Amino acid sequence: MNIMFASHTYMGGPFVVGSHHLAREMEKLGHAVLHVSTPITPFHLLKLSNPDYRERFRILTGRSKNASPRLINSVPLSWFTWKMAGPIFQRTGKNWMVPSVKQLLRKNGMEQVDILFIDQPSFVGLEKLVKPKVTVYRPTDLYSKLTGNPSIAAAEAAILADAQALVSTSSPVLEELQGYNPQIPTLLLENGVEFEHFASCADEPEELRNIPHPRATYVGALDERLDREALLRLAQEQPETSVVIIGPHTPEDEAYFSGCSNAYLLGAKPYARMPDFLHHSDLALLPLSDHSANRGRSPMKLYEYAAAGLPVVVTETPELLRRQEDFLHFYRDSGDFPGKVRQALALQQDKERVRSLARSHAWDAKATRLLDFVSSL
Structure with a gap:
């Protein structure tokens, strides 16, 4: 299958998160996997003294090699950060942060995506661009409480209105978010270990x-x-x-x-x-x-x-x-x-x-x- 992750954390940085492990394991099973993380913007050019931002720009510009031709690590470009786009989304339902990924999909032979896993709520709307067979929302935290940002809650409600399943890493997250769509199929799948x-x-x-x-x-x-x-x-x-x-x-x-x-x-x-x-x-x-x-x-x-x-x-x-x-x-x-x-x-x-x-x-x-x-x- 063609599988896409929309994650909060890029691969190859100082933090290794669940989407990285799942992407690698699914690639080992023979699937083609595209791992996309939170976009970088022109505003981040002002922070290139930070090694984290430098590495994300390296991935964006193709100067960082993928570990496997069937596991693509991508940091896309957007003109807006969620700090700017979030309040607009909350008022209009339009997410100006979501990057265009159609060229990226074509480049990697993924004209059709079978499964889209969204871990990062600020990717709301990506499912409409990608048009996967199945969209799964996979939150790993109580993001709205973690950030104190009401636009995150609005994004999660919108994702769950369109998604075919909710997969959570803890029972409190599952119980809270299921309230947005009580009929959605769910799975409790705790984080694991390499x-x-x-x-x-x-x-x-x-x-x-x-x-x-x-x-x-x-x-x-x-x-x-x-x-x-x-x-x-x-x-x-x-x-x-x-x-x-x-x-x-x-x-x-x-x-x-x-x-x-x-x-x-x-x-x-x-x-x-x-x-x-x-x-x-x-x-x-x-x-x-x-x-x-x-x-x-x-x-x-x-x-x-x-x-x-x-x-x-x-x-x-x-x-x-x-x-x-x-x-x-x-x-x-x-x-x-x-x-x-x-x-x-x-x-x-x-x-x-x-x-x-x-x-x-x-x-x-x-x-x-x-x-x-x-x-x-």
């Missing part, structure tokens, strides 16, 4: 060699969805535990943890190296703030941590409690966090058993289940 990648290990990274055990490691962004206070309290109350933080950070983040000699901000690391940092840790951390968008999160990190054999100390959310995974150790507020970390470290769970719990969430099985669902429509 199991073989995270289950394998190389030598201890140089960056860890001077950091003493036990090491409690967090991987991800230091943004408003992170319970930073919990990490700080852990570092302050358990000086014998090394708190390792892997992800992009700012001077303000460094200042926040500056009083803790056992907090190590290592910066962003390539996806290819991430298993090595996890295999040489003792525990994984996923402290979530009370941000309303966290209620519907389906963190890929959970099963990536588990595939590396690590138990996880994580905030209680309705979605994560529903899963009943026994490698998860829940805490309720920042004050509980250090004690839960101490308990989890003392348990010394069997790493091979934790890995076995992650194996069933491998992306190849997720892709097959998703295609079987679409075929049944």
